[in-house]
Amino acid sequence: MSMRFAELAFQQTPMGDLSLRRRRDPMLKIDVYEVKLGDEFLMSSLFTVAEIALARLGLTELDAVGDLDVVVGGLGLGYTADAVLADPRVRSLLVVDALEEVISWHRQRLLPFAEALVTDPRCRLRHADFFALSADPAGYGPVHAVLADIDHSPRHLLHPGHADFYTADGLRRLAARLHPGGVFGLWSNDPPDDEFTALLSEVFATARAEVVAFDNPLQGRLSTNTVYLARTRTEPAGSN
Numbered sequence: 001m002s003m004r005f006a007e008l009a010f011q012q013t014p015m016g017d018l019s020l021r022r023r024r025d026p027m028l029k030i031d032v033y034e035v036k037l038g039d040e041f042l043m044s045s046l047f048t049v050a051e052i053a054l055a056r057l058g059l060t061e062l063d064a065v066g067d068l069d070v071v072v073g074g075l076g077l078g079y080t081a082d083a084v085l086a087d088p089r090v091r092s093l094l095v096v097d098a099l100e101e102v103i104s105w106h107r108q109r110l111l112p113f114a115e116a117l118v119t120d121p122r123c124r125l126r127h128a129d130f131f132a133l134s135a136d137p138a139g140y141g142p143v144h145a146v147l148a149d150i151d152h153s154p155r156h157l158l159h160p161g162h163a164d165f166y167t168a169d170g171l172r173r174l175a176a177r178l179h180p181g182g183v184f185g186l187w188s189n190d191p192p193d194d195e196f197t198a199l200l201s202e203v204f205a206t207a208r209a210e211v212v213a214f215d216n217p218l219q220g221r222l223s224t225n226t227v228y229l230a231r232t233r234t235e236p237a238g239s240n
Contacts, residue, residue, distance in 0.1 A: 008110050011101040013037075015159065018101055020110060028217060033077055033111060035102075037158075045112070048079040049214035050187055050225035051149055055083035057210055057227050058147050058185035059090075065181070067091045071140055073130035073148035075102050078113035080149055080187075085120055093123045094140060096130040098150075103127055131165045134174045141177035146184050153190035153226075166196070171203040171230075181234040188226040197228065204230035 009020040016038035025032050025046075033045040055072075062068060068090045072081050075097040084093050095117070097103055103125045106114040117123050130150060133139030151157045154166040164170045174184060184204065192209035200207035207230040216223040 009101065009105055009108075013099060013101065015099070018099060020105055025217075035077065043076050045077055045079075046217065047214065047223070047225075048077070050212040050227060051076070051079040052083045053210070053212045054147050054149060054185050054187045054227050055080050055087075057229055058145050058183050059084065059087050061183045061229060061231055062089075062144055062181075065089070065144055068145065069143040070094070071096065071143050071146045071177075073134070073146065074150040075106065075125065076149060078106060078111055078117050080147060081117055081123065082113040084147070085116065085123060090122060093120075094126060094143075095123065096126050096128050096133060098127075098129050100127045131162055131170075134165065134177060135170065137176070139177070142179045142182070143177060144179050144182050146174060146177060146182075147187075148185070149187035153188040154186070154193060154196045156190065166199075168199060168202055171200065175203055175232050178232050180232060182232050184228075184230045184232075186228040188228065190226060191224070192226050200228060200230040205233045206231045 004024040006022050007019055008022055011018050019036045021034045023032050035042045059068065066089045069092045070084050070090055072084060072093065072095045075081060075095050081093060081095050084090055105111055106117055106125065109115055130148065151162055157163060178184065192211065197207055197209050210227045210229060211224050212227055213222050213224050
């Protein structure tokens with residue numbers, strides 16, 4: 001194996017071959033961590049601005065709230081979870097990932113933020129289906145924020161079984177996991193989708209899409225992701 005490239009982990013999963021790779025970028029002079037599922041690149045440590053923004057934007061919506069309980073759907077390389085833990089108001093963080101192998105990478109300290117995540121007493125890593133937990137009244141909650149980064153976008157899914165989550169009924173089940181005034185944040189690789197923002201507005205009291213721009217060294221230009229932010233009513237429905 002070249003010193004410029006190393007496969008740190010490989011595992012066959014029901015969703016396809018999953019691999020974690022580290023390569024040395026000779027131009028940027030940094031180590032780059034990449035995750036592939038089959039032939040598809042899922043994530044890269046070169047592009048983490050929007051994953052971090054998902055946490056920061058979501059928790060900023062709760063600027064008047066302390067002792068926060070947060071759920072992150074999708075562990076990945078750990079950037080969103082690490083940004084959540086950087087907020088001193090966070091009391092507890094549950095990170096849910098459907099791939100046990102990804103959780104194992106962190107517990108083996110194979111990734112940059114692994115040590116912080118697995119040793120912080122506020123943080124718990126759970127191997128489970130985030131979508132099933134969010135639909136189950138006993139799955140988790142109530143919490144102040146749910147931040148999800150799993151699918152490429154509400155229209156481009158990793159698995160067709162995720163589709164129900166992005167319906168009005170699925171979003172209502174998610175909203176029921178939140179405290180009054182709680183926040184749902186969603187990362188998307190696609191530009192803002194007006195239809196999805198309108199759907200969020202049907203379920204939540206407020207909803208918007210934030211475009212997050214970042215340098216793309218591979219293409220020599222700016223790229224963008226989208227962070228959707230929706231908030232429940234500050235008082236339960238039916239209260240005076």
